[in-house]
Amino acid sequence: MxxxxxxxxxxxxxxxxxxxxxxxxxxxxxxxxxxxxxxxxxxxxxxxxxxxxxxxxxxxxxxxxxxxxxxxxxxxxxxxxxxxxxxxxxxxxxxxxxxxxxxxxxxxxxxxxxxxxxxxxxxxxxxxxxxxxxxxxxxxxxxxxxxxxxxxxxxxxxxxxxxxxxxxxxxxxxxxxxxxxxxxxxxxxxxxxxxxxxxxxxxxxGRRGETGPIEFLSYNKASIATLKHHGAMNRRLRFMIFRSSILHTVLWPAYRMYDKNTDAMSVKRLFFRPAARQMPVEA
CATH class of the missing domain: 3.90.550.10 (Spore Coat Polysaccharide Biosynthesis Protein SpsA; Chain A)
Incomplete structure (x- = not known):
């Protein structure tokens, strides 16, 4: 074979x-x-x-x-x-x-x-x-x-x-x-x-987009910790990580309102929906 x-x-x-x-x-x-x-x-x-x-x-x-x-x-x-x-x-x-x-x-x-x-x-x-x-x-x-x-x-x-x-x-x-x-x-x-x-x-x-901004910051801290461990952290990468946190915060309400079963948006879901899945790293 x-x-x-x-x-x-x-x-x-x-x-x-x-x-x-x-x-x-x-x-x-x-x-x-x-x-x-x-x-x-x-x-x-x-x-x-x-x-x-x-x-x-x-x-x-x-x-x-x-x-x-x-x-x-x-x-x-x-x-x-x-x-x-x-x-x-x-x-x-x-x-x-x-x-x-x-x-x-x-x-x-x-x-x-x-x-x-x-x-x-x-x-x-x-x-x-x-x-x-x-x-x-x-x-x-x-x-x-x-x-x-x-x-x-x-x-x-x-x-x-x-x-x-x-x-x-x-x-x-x-x-x-x-x-x-x-x-x-x-x-x-x-x-x-x-x-x-x-x-x-x-x-x-796209379920990771539902993660709250605070938890996502912890997720990005794992990126920083990994890069520092390998001596790879620099200003460009730090800025990219910071930018991803800002972008996630801006887009998060849309993910909260999104209903994957109907492919539609609902303002009600912004306030009443289950918690997002835990991210696969520990804070």
Missing amino acids: GVQLSVVVPVYNEKEYLSECLESLLEQGDDISEIVVVDNNSTDGTAEIIKEFERRSPKIRYLVETRQGVVFARNLGFNSVQGELIGRVDADTRVLPGWAREIHDLFTDREFDAVTGFSLFYESPFASAQRNAVAKQDNLGNLGGLKDAPSLTGSNMAIRKSAWLSVQGSVSDRKDFHEDVDLSYCLLGNGMKIVQNLAMRAEVS
Whole structure:
């Protein structure tokens, strides 16, 4: 079969999203050899969904990581794969047709160590505007090929297993770090090459936009802590992080009013709706 691609999906209480994620991966056909789902102590029925998919397909492998934290779930998955290539997505990621083939083509034809893809939002009040803008740029031929990437995005990425094995002893397990950014700087620090493949498409939920501005500040503090750990913090990056906090605060009311079930806005939802999902880092 040639080079094998294993995909790792760390999950914690993802009953609402996991089925569509796994369906999209199985639809990639033989371009994916195995799908390793690592349950990080879910209590909402996520485990039953994984077991059902495991019964349906021999490609699905169900693992449990009892140490709480996405970094531990990721590490167990990466260390357990059988393939020479490791894909990584979140439970709310839906990979699009050709996603796995793009990974194979990239690592077969070029000497890169890791790649991050290009993602579109769903469940977002701005999803339609984003898709229209992307379609326009696609028609103009502006969103093709590869470009340098400063970091990997955990919701849509792939790495050579050999690259992972070379840095696994140096990645941090601090839960107040962004584990994907930490991994990226470990790779770069070892002279490895990261690129973005704009044709490696996926969709991710916009649910993170519902996070309150104060909690989002804590989320961005994890970015600062990770970059400082690697000696990479500078004025430009600090300004980008500050700008993302401001932008999130401006857009947050729209996400609060947005009803993903009806794709409509309601002022009432701004004041009466469940709390947003906790972000995957500790303050």
